Structure formats: structure tokens, C-alpha cells
Amino acid sequence: MSYQLKILNHPADLRIEVEASSLEELFQGAIELMASLLYKRVNELVKKKKLSLEKDINIEANSLEQLMVDSLNEVLSLSDINNAIFPHCEINDLKDNKLKARILGIKVKRFDLEIKAATYYGLKIETNNRQYKAIITFDI
Amino acid sequence: MINKSDIIKINDYLWEIPKGYKDFMKVSARFYADEVLLEDILKDRSLEQLINVSALNGIYKYALAMPDIHEGYASPIGGVAAIDSEIGIIAPGMQGYDINCGMRLIKTNFEENEIKQFLKKLAREIYEAVPSGLGKGRKIKLSDEELNNILDEGAKYLVKKGYGNENDLEFCESNGNLNYADHRYISLTAKERGRDQIGTLGSGNHFLEIQKVNEIYDEKAAQVFGLFKNQIVIMIHTGSRGLGHQVATDYIKKFVNLMPKYKINVPDQEFACVPFQSQEGQEGFKASAAAANYAWANRQMITYYIRKAIKKVFPSLKDDLDILYDVAHNIIKLETFQIDGKEKKLLIHRKGATRAFPPFHPEIPFKYQEIGQPILIPGSMGTASYILKGLKEAEESFYSVCHGAGRTMSRHEAMRKMSSQTLKEELEKKGIIVMVNSVYNLAEEAPLAYKDVNRVVEVVSKAYLAQKVIQLVPLAVIKG
Secondary structure, three states: EEEEEEEEOOOEEEEEEEEEEOOHHHHHHHHHHHHHHHHHHHHHHHHHHHOEEEEEEEEEOOOHHHHHHHHHHHHHHHHHHHHHHEEEEEEEEEEEEEEEEEEEEEOOOOOOOOEEEEEEEEEEEEOOOOOEEEEEEEEO | OOOHOOOEEEEEEEEOOHHHHHOOOOEEEEEOOOHHHHHHHHHOOOHHHHHOOOOOOOOEEEEEEEEEEEEOOOOEEEEEEEEEEEOOOEEEOEEEEEEEEEEEEEEEEEHHHHHHHHHHHHOOOOOHHOOOOOOOOOOOOOOHHHHHHHHOOOOHHHHHHHOOOOOHOOHHHHHHHOOOHHHOOOOOOHHHHHHHOOOOOOOOOOOEEEEEEEEOOHHHHHHHHOOOOOEEEEEEOOOOHHHHHHHHHHHHHHHHOOOOOOOOOOHHHHHEEEEEEOOHHHHHHHHHHHHHHHHHHHHHHHHHHHHHHHHHOOOOOOOOOEEEEEEEEEEEEEEEEOOOOEEEEEEEEEOOOOEEEOOOOOOHHHOOOOOEEEEEEOOOOOOOOEEEOOHHHHHHOOOOOOOOOOOOOHHHHHHHHHOHHHHHHHHHOOEEEEEEEEOHHHHHHHHHOOOOOOHHHHHHHHHEEEEEEEEEEEEEEEEE
């Protein structure tokens, strides 16, 4: 899977750009990259320990943009409740503004960053030459 | 981007973007700043965001912003919208995700020289007593009944259970309890997030500071507030934690989907809103109040932990430490104003703005009636904080003032410009004790990432929104 993360400038909150070569990868990338924002040493952790937490998410929305925000917020809620990060996401179905996915995670002692929510502010999902791009602002 | 030439200077501290600047504006947008702060404000998108606030249905008189205004999402941070409660909307994004993020100040009777040698021990005890950071050291797991009681009654419930005294409620905005709150409008997910976060500080810009009274500007007000030179006080900055974030998330999502039903258009989806008088609007209002109650209970439980920590260091201490005041800076509340000789209820949305009631206002404690409400303004890390008093002239800002210094730089840029270790060393060189869970992110909150709080407070004072009573300086910083 290939996706890329870029941190954009925002004076108070966290604005990111995610790029991927398909819509599925874009959603997968946004969810997995959020784990690396919550917990910086995610790669080290994943190498050492098994992702023992499994959660299914089913989200329906009125637009693709809303689906992105709602999906990220669902994962954030699960992270907060379980004190866990979810660095692995399997997209099972993504069409008609509906997402079915399984996320795999691991408990952490503490997060490095408090993300309060993914917001609709300045939210964009664009496609160009088979590249998909999302710009997302998190309240931190 | 807005240019300076688009802005009308009302006076040296007040500026206006007139109603006609954009077609969708329903009222003018006004903000408080001096020339220096204005230059900072023009560097980000905060004024564009303020213009968007002016488009909200039912907005009364002006979209307003305080001198610590900076770019957020939906409203700028520092934004205030007074909405006509009969015809207007309720917009959760206009108070932000950290519902009832706010400040509390605890007073001791110690002078600095009496406890200087114990300061490090005291800071350590407080650091260990109050769970800070993210997901660390959660001490209490609430039952469903306890959580529902907190949502409905706020700090009042904890005081009834022995975690404080009646005076704590007296010196708290709304007595720490919005009585129209209703836990039935809080989702199970939000409750699950809130179950083990009561009495926790969180991270980001939240903090505890041991401070001393450094300067007194208004002797009479300081005396009534029970403040004296070199006095040791403890400042708390935190909010409703994951529960509040989830309540905001739930209702913003709900309202995004409801806007077509009510034929509401907003310039930015994050302003998702419904008519305040609609059933959904009333439910959102009650849910927001429940999250606000949770935040007051959170600061109450932290106060309880702090009192225990202080008694551990000073076992002979007999009385509970008093609270100067507790006030929110992210909140939606109905407040009463005299408009054209009649009482009118406005739904005040404050996002990064502090309520600042004047003398003789019925909603401030009897003890402060002649002085006005104490207003708690924190500085950035390692810099001064202020206690102000409310003024009647602040009616023009719907009795709202700034909530801090206001950011000028992203957290990433701050981290690029200064290492956290260097910042820690600089604070320690100034004699400030630093207790943090992880030094790694400390520089995100470096003073260089913020406006000068002294200037922000000076603008508030010169605009006659509030007056300075005392200045506080930090002796110990405790962060998650």
C-alpha cells in the first residue's frame, strides 16, 4: 500500500495532506497515519508487539468528505476508550459514501498527541491523474 | 486574504470589517487589537473565519473577536457570537471540541518566602496527585449512576460526595452546575470516554501552575479577591476531556445532516447548526451543558487532589484552600441583556473567550458584587498570567474578553525553532520548576509560539473590557 503524509501549516491545530493512489488507500492511509500522529514510535511498537485489538467500523455519510471525518472520529473514539492506537486498517468495502473496515490496534501507556477531533474545516478530497488527495484539519 | 485597507479603524483598539464586505455577512465583524497585534492577525485566516461567524442565522449586532484571536476551525479562537435565542441557531463548532475548557485559581495563605524550600516537593506531590498526560494514571472509574449525576449536576455532585465544600460552588461560574443539563442526550460513546477521565488534566496546552502574585494594580479589588503580594496560588487549565470532545463530535455530525431540513447554509460545515428553538437544538444545548458540567466536575476533582497534595507537604494546614474563581472560555450559554429597554436572552457562543461580568451582575458571587467578576487570563508557558475584573463597558463585547495570549505559530514550527530540552533549561534558569510527563513536546507550547500576553491584556484594559487587578508569575509548571 502506498500513501504519503504531509504536515501543512496551521497556527493552532494540525492540518495534514494525505496522498494515495486509490480511494481505499486514501482512507486506509488517513486512518493508519493518524496512529503515527497519536504515537510517534508506532513503527518500533509494531515491530515489538502484536496488534491484538480488533475493531470493526461501519460508517455511512452524506458525502465522501463527511465519510472521511466521521471515520477518523470513530477511530479516535476507539483510541481514547481503549487507550490504544490503530496502526493497521483493512478496508472491506468503500462505496456510496459507506465504509466498512477492520482496524487492528495495540494498547499504549500514553499518547504523544491529544487529537480532540477531525474537523470539517477546509476539508477537501481531490482526485487527479489517478492520485487521491485529502486535506484534513484536526483539533489538537 | 484580507488586507488592512479592508478594515475600518473604530478606535485605537477596535476594528471593523463592514457588513457589505461579503454578500453573506448578516452583521459587521469587529475585533479588538492594537496596531502590533493587527499585523499578527493579518498573517493567518482568522479574519476570514470571523467573517464567516457574521453569517450565522440570528447573529446579533456583530461577530466579535478578542485580541488573542488566531486561526482555528469554523470560528477563530477568540471568537464570540451572540445569537438571538428566538430566531437564531445553535452551533457547537462555535464553542469548540473542548467544551467548557476553562480556568480555576486556588489561593493559599502562603507567601513565597515561607514555602520556597518546599516548592519542589509541592510541585512533585501535585504532579503525582493529578493524573496528567494522555491516558496515564486514571484513578477513578465512574459507575453509570455516578457519571449521570456528574453530567446533570456538575461540581455540585462532587461537593455533595465530599470532594469539596459549598464555597467551591459559590466561586464557580454558574456554581459549577448548569441545571438544564441532561445526561440522556449524551451518547454511550461519550460516556465511555468520560468514565475514567474525571480528575485528569490532559495534555496539549492544558497545565497546572504554582504561581506567585508578582504585582498588584488595584489594591481594593485584590483585597476583596483575597490576593496579596508574593502570595502562592495554583492555576488549573483544563476542560471536559474526551467526553466533551465526543459530545461536540456527535452534535456537529448530527447538525451537518440536519441543515438541509432547516434550509440552513453555512460558509464552513464546521459551523453545522440548527435552530436553537428546534427539538434538536434544545437537545444539543442540554448535551453541551452536561459536558460543561463534566468539565466543572473535572476541575473540582483536580482541586480535591491538589488540596490533598498540599496537606501532605504541610500536614499542619487546617483549612481547605479557597478558590478565587472558576470560569469557562469555550461555552454556549443563554445570557440576559438589556436591549432597547427590554430584557433579551442571547445565546452567547464563546470559543476561546472568557466571560467577564461587571459589578452588580446577578450571576457573580455576593463577595465580588462591588468589584466585578474575577477574570483568569493565563499567559504562555513561563510567562505572566493575569487576574482582571469585569467592567460594565464590556457590554459591547457581550461581557467577553480574551482567554490567553493566542498562538502565532504552529506547534510544528515551534518545535523546529526551539528544542524542548532548551526550553526546559531556559525555564529552569529562570528558577521555574518544570514537571512534565514527557519533555518531547514541551516546545510546542514555547512562548515564542504565542503573542505577548502583556500586550493582549493591555488591549483588553485600554478597550475598557476589563481592568487589571494583579499579575502572576509561574514558579512551577506541571504538564501532561
